[in-house]
Amino acid sequence: MHPFQAGLARQAGLCVAAVVCLVLLGANVSPAQAPLTPAPAVATLTAAQASLTAEQIVDAMAHHNQARADELKHYQSLRHYKVEYKGYAAKIGAAMVVEADYDAASGKTFRIVSQTGSNMLVDRVLKRLLESEKDAGQEKTSTALTPANYRFRLTGIEAVAGRPAYVLEVAPLTPSKYLYKGKIWVDAIDFAVARIEAQPARNPSFWISSTAIDHEYVKDGDFWLPAQNHTETRVRVGGTAVLTIDYGTYQVTPEEPVAGGGF
Numbered sequence: 001m002h003p004f005q006a007g008l009a010r011q012a013g014l015c016v017a018a019v020v021c022l023v024l025l026g027a028n029v030s031p032a033q034a035p036l037t038p039a040p041a042v043a044t045l046t047a048a049q050a051s052l053t054a055e056q057i058v059d060a061m062a063h064h065n066q067a068r069a070d071e072l073k074h075y076q077s078l079r080h081y082k083v084e085y086k087g088y089a090a091k092i093g094a095a096m097v098v099e100a101d102y103d104a105a106s107g108k109t110f111r112i113v114s115q116t117g118s119n120m121l122v123d124r125v126l127k128r129l130l131e132s133e134k135d136a137g138q139e140k141t142s143t144a145l146t147p148a149n150y151r152f153r154l155t156g157i158e159a160v161a162g163r164p165a166y167v168l169e170v171a172p173l174t175p176s177k178y179l180y181k182g183k184i185w186v187d188a189i190d191f192a193v194a195r196i197e198a199q200p201a202r203n204p205s206f207w208i209s210s211t212a213i214d215h216e217y218v219k220d221g222d223f224w225l226p227a228q229n230h231t232e233t234r235v236r237v238g239g240t241a242v243l244t245i246d247y248g249t250y251q252v253t254p255e256e257p258v259a260g261g262g263f
Contacts, residue, residue: 049164049188054154055147057166057186062146064191072223073104074253078113080246081126087239094121098130100247108134125243143178145170145193150179157188160195161219164188172201180213192224193217209234220250 052060077100084093094117101109110130115122143149153169165185172179182198196215203211211233218227229245 050157052154052166054152054168057154057168057191058147058152060191061186061193068192068223071254072102072252075102075223075225076100076251077225077248079248081129081244083121083125083241083243085239085241092118092121094118094126096122096126110134129245142176145184149173155183158185160185160187163194165194170198175202177202177204182213187219187224190219190224192219194224207236209236220252222254223252225250225252 079098079100081096081098082093083095085091094115096115097113099111099113101111103109112127115126141148149172151171151173153171154166155169156167158165158167165187168184168186169182170184171181177200179201180196180198181201182196184193184198185195186192187194194217196213198213198215199211200213211231214228214230216227216229217224226245226247228247229243231243233241233243235241
C-alpha cells in the first residue's frame with residue numbers, strides 16, 4: 001500500500017481545519033471550482049480480464065503494490081502546493097514549492113524551496129501536510145486500501161489516460177477520519193491505483209458540509225506515483241476552500257540488479 005493513498009483523508013482533514021480557522025475568524029469563502037479532469041471514456045478488456053471479481057482485483061493490486069514498493073529505492077520531485085479560500089468579502093491563499101526526496105531505507109524528507117501568501121495557511125495547512133505524509137508512511141496498516149479496512153464493489157470498466165481500468169466503489173469498515181469512501185480506478189494491466197475520487201469517511205467538523213478529494217497517479221517506468229491532488233471543502237455558512245498539489249516530474253531510481261546474477 002502506497003503511503004500517498006493512506007494519507008488522502010489526512011490531507012482533507014487539514015484542509016478542513018484551515019476552513020474552520022477562517023470561519024472562526026469571520027472570513028467568508030466562495031463557490032467551488034471545477035474538477036481536475038472530465039469523466040474517462042469506456043474501455044474494453046479481454047474476456048479473462050473482464051471476468052475478474054472485486055476480490056481478485058484487490059488481491060492482485062496488493063500483490064503488485066508490494067512488488068513495486070520492494071523495487072522502488074529512491075525518487076525525487078519538485079512539488080507545488082496551493083491552498084485558497086475565496087469569500088464574498090475576502091480572499092486568502094498561500095503557496096509553497098517543496099523538494100521531495102524518498103529513500104527506501106530512511107523514508108521521506110522535504111525541503112521547502114519557497115513559500116508565499118498567508119503565513120497562517122502555510123504553517124497550519126501546507127507544512128502540516130508534509131508532516132502528515134511522513135506520519136502516514138508509519139501507519140500503513142490501519143489506513144491501507146485493503147480488505148482489512150474497506151469493502152470493495154466492482155461497478156464497471158473505464159479508461160484512464162488511455163488505459164483500461166476497473167472502477168471499484170470503496171467503503172470503510174469503520175467511520176474513521178483517516179479513511180475515505182468513494183471510487184477508485186485500478187489499472188487493469190499493472191493493477192495499480194490510477195485515480196481516486198472520495199470523501200472522508202467521517203466529517204471532522206460541524207462547520208463542514210462536504211469535502212471532495214480527486215487524486216490522480218502517473219505511470220513512471222514500472223512505478224505509479226502521485227500526479228495531482230484537488231481537495232475541495234464546502235463550509236456550512238457558504239463558500240469553498242480548495243487545496244491543490246502538483247507533484248511534478250519524478251527522478252526515479254529502481255532496485256539495481258545483482259552484479260553477475262549472484263545470490
